[in-house]
Amino acid sequence: MNKLSLIGLLSIMIRRDLVLAMRRRADVVTTLIFFVIVVSLFPLGVGPEADMLRNMAPGVIWVAALLASMLSLGRLFSADHLDGTLEQMLLVPQSLSVLVLAKILAHWMVSGLPLVIMAPVLGLQFDMTAQSIGVLIIALLLGTPTLSMIGAVGAALTLGLRGGGALVSLLVLPLCIPVLIFGAGAVEAVISGTSVSSHLSLLGALLVMALAFTPWVTALALRISME
Amino acid sequence: MLEISNLACSRGDHLLFSGLNFSLSPGELLQVQGANGSGKTSLLRTLCGFIMPDTGEILWHGQNIRELGDQFYAEIIYLGHLNAIKDELNALENLRIGAGLAGCKMDDKQVIAALRRLGLRGRETLPVKVLSQGQRRRVALARLLLSNASLWILDEPLTALDVGAVELMQELISEHLVNNGMVIYTTHQPLEVVGVATRRLALT
């Protein structure tokens, strides 16, 4: 039997999840709309002063992105769990971590990437400068995959539990705080004219760390949850 | 060669079975019997390595399956209560992806042949969600034809199947046994394979 390479396995899994997501577009769109609505609610809540909004923008967009990614976490493993495909994945004679990584990447492409693409439009709503919007996009690109990966651990741990959604937020949100701080900090650094690169490199470091450990931890959590 | 020695398993604080010993050689068929809740499914899931046994060992060709890991997974196929097929995909896609993950490269001809053998001619490209329960089960069973695993672990393979499909299933099992395969299954329906003595394991 010819064994598949890990890259082959990765691409099969990513393609499968993307096809599945495309056949259920409504879910993807819902997350995006949630993100846009949350961000748009803030000016209505705190008033339309342009100066204040400009200062708030990075924080608001980041918090909304965090909440939106929490919202979509439930879908990451639960559908596969319910129809039994997850069981079969545990029996795949290759590393489960690779499959998990593929699922996380696919999940990020359908739930994280749209947020990043949408963010500039929202930045304009908040009257952000072109430069800070640029940094916002880079920070989101570095930060949202980390959020997906940390979230995946939470989703795996709470698989099949009642009240999973709220529980996942309780577990995952505290762990996401560093990403939030550096992500919003990068944009604030542009506004206040201090160094951006340190924030971005810290975000990058978090991403690398998450990339190295979370697929493995998530795989372990899945095995525990499937017992 | 699968050997089980002194296996005990509990769910929560409830002990399901203990001191279980049996072995299975190539060409043998084992039926696990027992009332509802006697631990049939748990036994099969323990054999797959999902559940860690409380005590005891599961040996595959003399080696513990925990140590073998991926090598063991490459030699088994498990069919659970759930069909493990995606409603949004069609039968062909489901099987192609399933086989791909298991590490076999499949061309569509083989997949279509397997589906036709299971009586799904003309339904290969319909989304699975429009198929009936029995037809979905047949899609799941088609996976057996596409894998070259030597140990089949089947949990209630006959649910939702009609008489014709049950006969077909008997045929598939007997072919597999002739090729020196091994089968462990649970069922509440009669399943007799011609020419092979079914060994029975009763759980209480």
Place this chain on the structure above:
Amino acid sequence: MVPWFACSAAIMFVAGLYISFFVAPTDVQQSEAYRIMFIHVPVSILSMFIYLVMAGYAALGLIFNTRLSSMMASALAPTGALLAFLSLWTGALWGKPMWGAWWVWDARLTSELILLFLYLGFIALHASIDDPRRADRASALLAILGSVNVPIIYFSVQWWNTLHQGASVKLTGTSMHVAMQQGMYTMMLAVWLYAITISLIRVRSIILERESKAQWVSELMEIKR
């Protein structure tokens, strides 16, 4: 063992409180309010330390599959959470007269708050899984993940804080009076002993709950009668 720890905890509390209130002199700058320190500092230190101990026990339980250490981890969690809450509460009451605010977004306070969330997450996850073995293992993973994250969180919050404002007020560097030190250490010991006592009692109930089917439980003195 429990009565012994309980008694010594009680004695230490009495002694600690006596020193804190009667022996230790009034602080020059903070007047009497500094006496909050005697409860605040031990409680804060212990709340962090218990998390590490808990994560350690949880890791042992996960790796070696020992049930007792997992039970110990779940027995420690509520105590740790309460101590973390107490630390925030006393910190707020100390902060109000000293800094003029109940709460500042100081690195320490923020990390302590997050620590409380981590405890709550652990307890919630453990409570919502019905199968005790799965609960142990899942929450152990969470505890370990949390303990890896605590330094990162502390670092990031500190960094974030210094960017925002440099207003973190510190205990002005007066060298502590001997009696103050004594009071602090005695109180520390007292809280230690208290935490050990309470978690030992709790772990005993947990063992009984988990092992209720085992033979030895039904032969216990307290149950026969």
Place this chain on the structure above:
Amino acid sequence: MNWGEFFAMNGYAWYVWGSFGMALLIFIVEMVMVRHRRTVILQQLRLTSNAEDL
């Protein structure tokens, strides 16, 4: 130093006693909770073991 002065804590009574009071409250509540848990489980065990005798 008389008692009134002692309790006044030089104007910081609310803060100091608030802290220690809350500490005391939490410790007591925790002890009650733990004892309650213990009595409940012991009672349950007693019930089941009696039921087996019957």
